Amino acid sequence: xxxxxxxxxxxxxxxxxxxxxxxxxxxxxxxxxxxxxxxxxxxxxxxxxxxxxxxxxxxxxxxxxxxxxxxxxxxxxxxxxxxxxxxxxxxxxxxxxxxxxxxxxxxxxxxxxxxxxxxxxxxxxxxxxxxxxxxxxxxxxxxxxxxxxxxxxxxxxxxxxxxxxxxxxxxxxxxxxxxxxxxxxxxxxxxxxxxxxxxxxxxxxxxxxxxxxxxxxxxxxxxxxxxxxxxxxxxxxxxxxxxxxxxxxxxxxxxxxxxxxxxxxxxxxxxxxxxxxxxxxxxxxxxxxxxxxxxxxxxxxxxxxxxxxxxxxxxxxxxxxxxxxxxxxxxxxxxxxxxxxxxxxxxxxxxxxxxxxxxxxxxxxxxxxxxxxxxxxxxxxxxxxxxxxxxxxxxxxxxxxxxxxxxxxxxxxxxxxxxxxxxxxxxxxxxxxxxxxxxxxxxxxxxxxxxxxxxxxxxxxxxxxxxxxxxxxxxxxxxxxxxxxxxxxxxxxxxxxxxxxxxxxxxxxxxxxxxxxxxxxxxxxxxxxxxxxxxxxxxxxxxxxxxxxxxxxxxxxxxxxxxxxxxxxxxxxxxxxxxxxxxxxxxxxxxxxxxxxx
Numbered sequence: 139x140x141x142x143x144x145x146x147x148x149x150x151x152x153x154x155x156x157x158x159x160x161x162x163x164x165x166x167x168x169x170x171x172x173x174x175x176x177x178x179x180x181x182x183x184x185x186x187x188x189x190x191x192x193x194x195x196x197x198x199x200x201x202x203x204x205x206x207x208x209x210x211x212x213x214x215x216x217x218x219x220x221x222x223x224x225x226x227x228x229x230x231x232x233x234x235x236x237x238x239x240x241x242x243x244x245x246x247x248x249x250x251x252x253x254x255x256x257x258x259x260x261x262x263x264x265x266x267x268x269x270x271x272x273x274x275x276x277x278x279x280x281x282x283x284x285x286x287x288x289x290x291x292x293x294x295x296x297x298x299x300x301x302x303x304x305x306x307x308x309x310x311x312x313x314x315x316x317x318x319x320x321x322x323x324x325x326x327x328x329x330x331x332x333x334x335x336x337x338x339x340x341x342x343x344x345x346x347x348x349x350x351x352x353x354x355x356x357x358x359x360x361x362x363x364x365x366x367x368x369x370x371x372x373x374x375x376x377x378x379x380x381x382x383x384x385x386x387x388x389x390x391x392x393x394x395x396x397x398x399x400x401x402x403x404x405x406x407x408x409x410x411x412x413x414x415x416x417x418x419x420x421x422x423x424x425x426x427x428x429x430x431x432x433x434x435x436x437x438x439x440x441x442x443x444x445x446x447x448x449x450x451x452x453x454x455x456x457x458x459x460x461x462x463x464x465x466x467x468x469x470x471x472x473x474x475x476x477x478x479x480x481x482x483x484x485x486x487x488x489x490x491x492x493x494x495x496x497x498x499x500x501x502x503x504x505x506x507x508x509x510x511x512x513x514x515x516x517x518x519x520x521x522x523x524x525x526x527x528x529x530x531x532x533x534x535x536x537x538x539x540x541x542x543x544x545x546x547x548x549x550x551x552x553x554x555x556x557x558x559x560x561x562x563x564x565x566x567x568x569x570x571x572x573x574x575x576x577x578x579x580x581x582x583x584x585x586x587x588x589x590x591x592x593x594x595x596x597x598x599x600x601x602x603x604x605x606x607x608x609x610x611x612x613x614x615x616x617x618x619x620x621x622x623x624x625x626x627x628x629x630x631x632x633x634x635x636x637x638x639x640x641x642x643x644x645x646x647x648x649x650x651x652x653x654x655x656x657x658x659x660x661x662x663x664x665x666x667x668x669x670x671x672x673x674x675x676x677x678x679x680x681x682x683x684x685x686x687x688x689x690x691x692x693x694x695x696x697x698x699x700x701x702x703x704x705x706x707x708x709x710x711x712x713x714x715x716x717x718x719x720x721x722x723x724x725x726x727x728x729x730x731x732x733x734x735x736x
Contacts, residue, residue, distance in 0.1 A: 165189045165264035169254050174374035175244050177274040177308060177345075183239040183252055185266070190258035197237045200253040201227070202267075207253065211239055246272050246308045246344030271374075274345060276307025279369045281383040288389035288422075289356055296331060296353040300386055302367035306345040310338055311371035313350040314380075318363055322352075331355040358392045361422065393466035394421030399459045399473035408480045408555040409451060415444040417459030419471060427462040434458075451481045451510070480552045482509040485545050485559035494595075497567025497642075500533040505545035507557060518544045532563075537593035540565040540615035565615070568643025569594030571636060572616075578654035579625040586625045588649045590636035591618045598638035604629065625651050 167187045175181040185197060195215040200207040208226075211233040213219030219233040230242045241248060249272040255265040284298035302313050315322040315334060325333045332354045339347045350367065354360075366385045372378055401407070402414040417428050417439075430439040433455050437444065442461070446453055458474040488504045495501045505515055505528045517525040519541060524530055532539050540563050548556040569592045577586040592598050597617050602608060606623025619636065623629070629651050637646040 164262035165256050165258050167254055167256050167264040167266040169252075169266040169268040172269045172271055174271045174273065176374065177244055177246060177272055179244055181241045181244050181248070181270055183241070183254075183268055183270065185237045185239065185254035185256075187237075187256040187258075187264060189264075190256070190261035192258045192261050195256060195258040195261075197233070198255045198257070199231075199233060199239045200255060201225070202251040202253060213237060241270075244270075244272055246274065246346075248272055249308075272308055273373050274306070274308040275373065275379070276304045276311050276346075276348075276369055276371055276381075278381045279304040279313065279367050279383040281365070281367050281386055283386050283389075284351075286389075288391045291356060291358050291390055291392040293355065296328075296333070296355045299352040299354050299356075299388065300365060300367075301349065301351045302369075302383060303347065303349045304369040304381075305347040306341065306343070307348070307369070307371050308345050309372060310346040311348055311369045313348055314368050314370060315350070315352050316366050316368065328353075356388060356390060358390070360388055361390050361392065363388060390422060392422055394419035394425065394461065394463040394469055394471055395466075396420055396469075397459060397461050397471040397473040399457070399475050401475065401477070406480055406552045407449060407478065408549075408552050410448055411479075413446040413449050413453075413477065415446075415457060415459075415475065415477075417442045417444070417461060417473065419461050419463060421463060421466070425461040425463045425471075429460040429462070431458045431460075432456070449477075449479050451479050453477065454479045478510070480510045480549060480555055482513060482547055482549055482555055482557045483507050485515075485547050485557050487545055487559045487561055490559075490561065492562040492564065494564040494566055495535045497537065497565055498534040500531070501535055501563060502529070502531040503543070503545070503561060504529055505547075505559060507547040509547070509549050509555075511549050511551055513547055513549045516546045516548075518546060535563075535565050537565050537567075537570060537615065539563060540593075540595075564595055565593075566595035566642070569598035569638040569640055569645050571638060571645050571647045574647070574649065577625070577634070577649055577651040579651065580654055582625060582627060582630055582653075584625050585622060586629070586651050587620065587622045588634055588636070588651075589618060589620050590638070590647065590649070591616050592638040592645065593617075594638065594640050594642075596640050598640045598644075601637040601639070603635045603637070 165187055166189050167185065169183065169185050173181055173183050183199075185199070187195075187197070193216050196212060197215075198209055198212040200209050209222050210225045210227045211219065211221045211231050213233045213235075221228065221231050221233070225231075226247065227241055232240045234240065237254070239252065239254070249270055251267050251269055253265055253267045255263065257263040279302050281300050281302050283300050289297045302315070304311055304313065313334075313336065314324075322332065326336070327333055328335075332352075335351045335353065337349045339349070341347055348369075352365070352367075364385050364387055367383045368380045369383075370378060370380050397417065397419050399415065399417050402416050403411060407413055417430070418424060424442065426441070428439060428442050430437050430444045439445070439459075442459075444457065444459070454477055456474060456476055458472060461471045463469060463471055484507070486506045493501050503517070505517065507513065507515065514526065515528040516523055517528075517530040524543075528545075530543065530545075543561050543563060545559045545561070546556060547558075572591040572593075574589060574591065577588050579586050590600060590602075591613075592600075593616055597612070600608065600610060600617075600619035602619070602621045602623075604623060606621040608619060608621045610617060610619050612618075621634070621636075623634070630653075633648045633650040635646055635648050638644060
């Protein structure tokens with residue numbers, strides 16, 4: 139009996155369900171499965187139905203909260219729509235003629251299931267639901283360090299690295315951590331060496347603030363690591379976007395494992411340089427005490443620096459530093475370097491005394507030196523290089539060879555390392571006068587100044603004929619005499635003679651004196667030439683213009699005259715026909731024929 143009763147009950151339920159489907163099949167309701175909207179904007183939820191022509195049809199919109207329905211708006215098929223009071227949407231919801239539900243000033247709390255229900259009297263009823271999705275982009279993430287204190291490597295438990303927070307987003311965004319631009323896997327297990335502790339706070343506005351704290355068990359390799367976080371959030375139309383935080387680096391304390399010793403000064407080093415050597419370790423913080431040695435002998439440094447002032451070749455050698463790291467006394471922290479101080483000896487010149495050589499004679503020097511590396515030796519006079527093998531020989535010796543010679547030694551591979559020696563050559567002999575320019579005056583009787591330049595050693599004596607006011611100066615290996623005198627008629631005719639003499643002989647040279655052409659006359663001549671050229675050009679331009687106008691206006695008239703002459707009897711008048719390019723001869727013949735008839 140119990141089995142029979144159960145079977146009848148099942149059959150009854152099946153028949154009732156079939157009957158409900160037949161009744162419901164009369165009205166079909168269509169809505170969008172989801173409607174997406176940005177917080178603060180307006181949402182529109184369309185609703186349409188089919189299968190009923192009843193004028194008593196009514197469309198109602200409901201929201202579903204925690205399993206219960208609340209009507210928010212309604213509209214009959216033939217009538218005005220309205221909204222219900224006392225609902226979360228009161229004052230913000232309307233229903234249109236096409237039964238579309240419009241909700242303004244969308245809030246995060248409006249993310250609900252909306253149900254459009256159509257009741258059509260005898261035609262039955264139907265409904266469909268749509269989900270309203272509310273979106274809002276969060277603020278940029280902010281990353282802060284957990285503490286100003288350094289984290290020690292070797293701890294037995296993970297340390298807080300930083301905290302990443304992003305405020306006011308919807309739906310809840312996601313925080314992703316990065317180490318050296320590589321994303322870290324999202325791990326929440328606190329037993330791991332790296333894990334995250336997330337938290338979510340719902341603000342009074344309905345927006346979501348998320349926070350994530352990163353914990354790590356750092357190693358020495360993380361001393362230069364960079365950390366940042368990104369917030370990943372959703373927007374309508376399945377958009378997924380990201381915003382990136384600032385970057386932080388770790389303050390790590392870790393023991394020293396090795397020492398480094400280096401020269402901070404520019405290399406290569408040469409004598410006279412100041413040298414700084416720096417000792418450091420690969421640990422953090424650096425040790426505060428250091429020991430220094432040179433060739434196994436203690437020397438004093440300044441903390442981790444060893445400073446040597448104006449080094450010389452004796453400072454070359456093996457240097458060692460020993461940092462004292464009390465956090466890792468077992469480590470063998472020593473480092474060494476070899477300091478090479480480059481040098482060049484003073485230049486050795488033979489002969490080293492100043493040389494006095496007769497004119498047309500011979501002189502030679504030898505220059506040598508020693509250096510720490512391959513070096514060069516050059517002889518120079520001024521900027522001119524005379525020799526590159528250390529030997530300088532001059533033959534024959536002339537007056538222009540007198541002066542200072544420099545021997546320069548240098549080490550090309552060590553910038554600035556050089557040595558210099560200087561020698562002087564004096565050439566003695568009879569004086570020689572340099573050619574000079576003539577004197578010029580504006581007119582006879584003016585004052586003229588003349589210069590006579592001579593080589594010679596001993597310094598020659600100057601005699602001017604005729605004489606005047608004289609002064610003598612020495613310019614290098616030359617002696618210059620300047621005389622000022624009146625340009626008399628005799629001076630203008632015969633000139634002035636400069637004579638020089640010393641114990642080895644003498645020389646003389648005449649200096650003519652002439653009138654100087656006035657600048658005003660030269661200027662006047664130039665002006666006349668320019669004026670003549672301009673006039674000629676203007677005249678040529680005028681002739682060309684007249685010729686062009688005559689060609690353009692006279693030729694047609696000439697053709698007409700020719701026809702009249704052909705048709706008219708020739709009297710005693712002279713007829714001249716003008717033609718372009720052909721008729722010079724014809725015109726002459728016409729004139730001659732007319733003359734014969736007369």
